Amino acid sequence: MRSAPNYKSTRLACYRGYIVQGIVNNLSPLFFVIFQREFHISYGMISSLILFNFVTQIVVDTLCVNLADRIGYRTVSIAAHVFSFVGLISLGVLPRIFPIPFLGLALATILCAIGGGIIEVVISPIIDSLPSDDKASGMSLLHSFYCWGQVGVVLITTLLVRLIGESLWWVLPLLWALLPAYNGFKFAHVPLRPTVPAEEKTPLRSLWRSGVFVLAMVMMLCAGASELSMSQWSSLFAEKALGVPKVLGDLLGPCLFAVFMGIGRTVYGVWGDRLDLHKALLGTSCLCVLCYAGAAAFTLPILSLLCCSLCGFSISLMWPGVLSRTSAAFPKGGTSMFGVLAVCGDIGCSAGPAITGAVSDLMTRSGLSDQIGLRAGLLCAVVFPVCMILALLAFERLQKRA
Numbered sequence: 001m002r003s004a005p006n007y008k009s010t011r012l013a014c015y016r017g018y019i020v021q022g023i024v025n026n027l028s029p030l031f032f033v034i035f036q037r038e039f040h041i042s043y044g045m046i047s048s049l050i051l052f053n054f055v056t057q058i059v060v061d062t063l064c065v066n067l068a069d070r071i072g073y074r075t076v077s078i079a080a081h082v083f084s085f086v087g088l089i090s091l092g093v094l095p096r097i098f099p100i101p102f103l104g105l106a107l108a109t110i111l112c113a114i115g116g117g118i119i120e121v122v123i124s125p126i127i128d129s130l131p132s133d134d135k136a137s138g139m140s141l142l143h144s145f146y147c148w149g150q151v152g153v154v155l156i157t158t159l160l161v162r163l164i165g166e167s168l169w170w171v172l173p174l175l176w177a178l179l180p181a182y183n184g185f186k187f188a189h190v191p192l193r194p195t196v197p198a199e200e201k202t203p204l205r206s207l208w209r210s211g212v213f214v215l216a217m218v219m220m221l222c223a224g225a226s227e228l229s230m231s232q233w234s235s236l237f238a239e240k241a242l243g244v245p246k247v248l249g250d251l252l253g254p255c256l257f258a259v260f261m262g263i264g265r266t267v268y269g270v271w272g273d274r275l276d277l278h279k280a281l282l283g284t285s286c287l288c289v290l291c292y293a294g295a296a297a298f299t300l301p302i303l304s305l306l307c308c309s310l311c312g313f314s315i316s317l318m319w320p321g322v323l324s325r326t327s328a329a330f331p332k333g334g335t336s337m338f339g340v341l342a343v344c345g346d347i348g349c350s351a352g353p354a355i356t357g358a359v360s361d362l363m364t365r366s367g368l369s370d371q372i373g374l375r376a377g378l379l380c381a382v383v384f385p386v387c388m389i390l391a392l393l394a395f396e397r398l399q400k401r402a
Contacts, residue, residue, distance in 0.1 A: 022149020
């Protein structure tokens with residue numbers, strides 16, 4: 001009699017997959033200053049690379065809505081790691097051999113974004129399908145590895161650049177590419193649970209007609225916007241509005257933000273079975289409101305920076321928590337459901353920082369200082385966690401009625 005499969009190797013492969021996503025999403029921005037000096041890349045071109053990354057991920061998320069269920073989790077997971085591997089190799093090689101370096105950077109960015117986008121869609125339903133006593137905790141723990149991947153790639157890459165010199169920066173993407181190569185090989189062999197059969201899966205048209213699912217989409221948008229508005233602007237905010245040196249601002253801003261986000265997800269992943277997810281999401285969302293308001297209002301730099309960092313803890317449960325609550329409400333949603341939610345989250349990741357920047361720009365163009373303009377932008381971003389709170393309350397009310 002065959003024994004039940006052990007899914008420990010599957011979980012480890014999923015955890016490494018999210019570390020890979022943290023690498024492909026955060027490695028290139030660490031080299032932006034080097035790109036400017038070595039390849040004469042303008043700020044406009046750098047903005048284009050950021051846009052390519054977000055747009056590609058949204059397109060990939062949309063395409064994966066139906067594709068993953070058709071061809072299977074294993075094939076799509078391996079493809080994600082292949083794209084991540086090729087993208088990282090391309091980042092180190094193509095801009096140095098292409099006549100126009102920007103084209104090499106753009107192609108590498110798109111390849112990495114394809115890999116990261118597929119990982120976002122397919123890994124969460126794999127974890128959700130595995131036997132578990134508390135799926136919400138498992139989802140939170142999974143997403144914590146993205147944070148630790150982000151922290152690791154920032155600290156290790158910064159240290160190695162200082163050790164080997166900026167001229168050898170291109171070696172680092174080649175070294176980081178070893179992880180997706182290894183994990184893609186592991187995904188070819190780990191045991192996977194069968195996907196939801198097509199005849200049992202909840203059709204998307206049924207999801208669209210559900211008020212609960214529409215609220216879940218709104219919450220995912222708010223989660224992405226709440227996270228990226230702070231993480232994308234905290235470094236510039238620390239330097240321009242608070243007068244903090246750039247290196248210190250990066251460490252106390254986006255880096256410590258990612259650390260607190262990882263701590264929040266890890267804590268819930270370990271002890272989440274003792275907590276009520278709805279209350280935890282409400283509490284952290286209220287904390288997020290206070291963090292945005294405090295960062296914008298405090299005149300003492302250390303207090304503002306503390307609010308920026310604690311914001312990482314406050315948003316830590318939003319993305320995985322909404323995925324878990326939606327999966328519990330629609331257990332037969334399948335990969336297509338996770339894909340739609342990922343699209344909404346990525347739209348929020350694009351819209352949040354854009355709105356924050358637009359408000360800051362509007363304030364400075366009206367004659368106010370950069371300091372006041374950036375504070376106004378962050379204060380405006382408080383609307384995202386406020387909408388998250390309102391959507392959570394409505395979501396709970398609709399579920400109780402159902």
